[in-house]
Amino acid sequence: MSGDTLTEKKDSTIRKILEAATTVFADKGFAGARVDEIADQAGVNKATIYYHIGDKRALYARVLHDVFGGAADDIERNINDNQTPEKKIVAYARAIAQTVERHPNMPRIMMYEIASGTRSFPDEAAKDLIRMFVKLAMILEDGVEKGVFTEVNPFLIHFLAVGSLIFYKNLTSLKDQYMDLPEADRLVKYLSTNAAGEIEKIILKIVQR
Amino acid sequence: MSGDTLTEKKDSTIRKILEAATTVFADKGFAGARVDEIADQAGVNKATIYYHIGDKRALYARVLHDVFGGAADDIERNINDNQTPEKKIVAYARAIAQTVERHPNMPRIMMYEIASGTRSFPDEAAKDLIRMFVKLAMILEDGVEKGVFTEVNPFLIHFLAVGSLIFYKNLTSLKDQYMDLPEADRLVKYLSTNAAGEIEKIILKIVQR
Amino acid sequence: MSGDTLTEKKDSTIRKILEAATTVFADKGFAGARVDEIADQAGVNKATIYYHIGDKRALYARVLHDVFGGAADDIERNINDNQTPEKKIVAYARAIAQTVERHPNMPRIMMYEIASGTRSFPDEAAKDLIRMFVKLAMILEDGVEKGVFTEVNPFLIHFLAVGSLIFYKNLTSLKDQYMDLPEADRLVKYLSTNAAGEIEKIILKIVQR
Amino acid sequence: MSGDTLTEKKDSTIRKILEAATTVFADKGFAGARVDEIADQAGVNKATIYYHIGDKRALYARVLHDVFGGAADDIERNINDNQTPEKKIVAYARAIAQTVERHPNMPRIMMYEIASGTRSFPDEAAKDLIRMFVKLAMILEDGVEKGVFTEVNPFLIHFLAVGSLIFYKNLTSLKDQYMDLPEADRLVKYLSTNAAGEIEKIILKIVQR
DNA sequence: TATGAATGAGAATTCATTCAT
DNA sequence: CATGAATGAATTCTCATTCAT
8 A cells, every 4th residue: 555545534534533523513512512423524533633633622622623724725725816895795705605504513613602702712713703794894994995895893793694594404393393382484485585695685684885 | 477487598599590590501501510618609408409309300491491581571671562563672672782781690500501402492592583583573674664774694693692792791701811822912802892882883883774 | 386296297298208118119119110100109299209209229128118018017907826826827827828819919029029039128127028937937937836737938928828829819910911812712711719818728738737 | 453342342241231230130129139239249330220221121022032032942942843842842841940040030021020010011022922932832732732731721731841940949048937936847848958859850741731 | 544442521311319498 | 288399319321531452
């Protein structure tokens, strides 16, 4: 076996672990996730995780960096600094939507993190998040300078975008579970909207003068 | 009056337990919470929790119902059906803000719940949530009928209100932890806004024609 | 309220407790029985048991004495010393059958006791048991003296009588549970015999020369 | 050979656990047994039991199957179908005696099970029991067909054999505990008989025409 | 590199018993 | 005499982590 093959094998083991870990952490949060379940889902022995990556916390840090680093990259790649602020803000909203599509676990991990007060958020991942916020802040500030945007808090905008998408993603289960409760049928029609599109419009409406 | 005293004592024990549980669940989520910690914080023996309420999951259900039921009550109490849609939507935003003020743990518990896909959301609490959504949907529909509102998804609005507040509440810790990371200083100024006020304005802007 | 009424009330409380305790101990054994369950089944508060009778072990001793004392009384009452040994041994078998009928929990409690090595058998109840064995031994010895019985171990005879009855009583559940297992149908016909009658005949056959 | 060694080690761990569990369950019954005690007696960590076997109930099921399966095997191995019914029934009685000798815990576990109404008897073990009963039923039916046996209930015979042995095994402790009670000395001479021999004779006497 | 086995330190839950009223 | 509340001490079970191979 050549060195390359070995490396590939190693890479694929690590990749399997990270994929499984991402899913499980997104599903259960850090505290609710079980190393056993991650190992099972990755199809490797539990000890292999410790061998390649380290303990549960290290694995979590690695997952967060992968997820948020990837998201931040996506966003930076998709926004052309030479566009008008309007174009850029729409591009941002779309990048978020696309990121959520490609990393469907990211929003839930983020929610768990925010809910827990980000007490255990690893620095690496925090840097990734800050990259995203800074990017958005720059777009908004550019819009204000050019007189087309009103002043808005970038955290709020980001969260509106991400949070709403998470919400839609997860409401489907609510629908199945609770729609037989009284009055709940009044709400059914609101559950099947094109989330990404609506959010794009709303964000534009908010930031514009 | 010994009956009264007994009942009061029981009530106060249960109240102490629920208060402690609410705090701990909000802080750590269901999986991260420890029954031991809840008992300690309530100043009762762990077995007392099992005696009065039941197992960890039952305790969680009870907390959710208390928190969301209280929130739904707040909202219903604060909105006068005879007002104009604009007044009502502002009242709604304020009721949410006030609720979050009075039940400071509610938003985080809700985030944990949404993050986990509400897989284990107890029916009681689900009914409370639905009451809130229905109320909001009625306000928005009334506004559309009267020609003053554009059509917007009530889930989105509710989540915008609640989510933003949660975000603000929790960002403080982010600030303390990460503000020495590069570029992070660009974001400092956005951390100290009057969240409730901003959100009120934004919601009004979104729903109005 | 007169003293009598009070005493009656007390008696009835104690009786309710003992009845419930007998059932539960017979069902679950000493270790498996729960004081809570006994209290529930007796319709009294758990503390009432401690007030009237004492702790779990005291309650158990009381139950054993009631059960075995009653059985020993039954046996002594039913056997006329002036009869022939054959008549007496049949009377003994019938007394056992009748006792089991009237104290249906006795056999199971006894089985639990034997299984556990009678490590915790209270002296009071032991005396009752010994009374029964002595009675039986005397019948058998009388028969041997008179030349109509062969020498047989009274423990063995007693246990054959009691044990077989227990077995029959409990096999009914086996039938319901396991009769769909392979080959089990071959055994069905043996489950519905008249246990008491068969045992009477067998005992007579064993002891006779 | 590392694979072999591993397997051996695993087997020996599991064997140690099962041996300890058999003893403790026989001694205390299911409810009275403590997983801690079993682990201690097996010389393994408590978690090892859960790792290899599962929870307390699974361990119990495994023990029952081991014990009753072994007993059923013993019986089948020791009975030659070509013998006369008399020889076979004696062989059966001896197989039971030998089984009890080799699995000294089996009778007590069986007593606990019967006492508890076999409510939780695992199917695996039930199959083993049924194998034994079927074997005995076949011997008896063969004897009846050949005109040498009278019709007798196989359950009763089996229970007579097993039950009597259990009784003898356990009476020793009775002797030590209670022989100072009044009249008890009359019974002493019955405590030291050759149980196996007596039972063999009795069974033969019962089944023969 | 990978794994099955093993374990210590928890964590949830149960239960007999006590106590104030 | 009776009870609801409360609790300490188990008891079962779980889980992250380590280790020998």
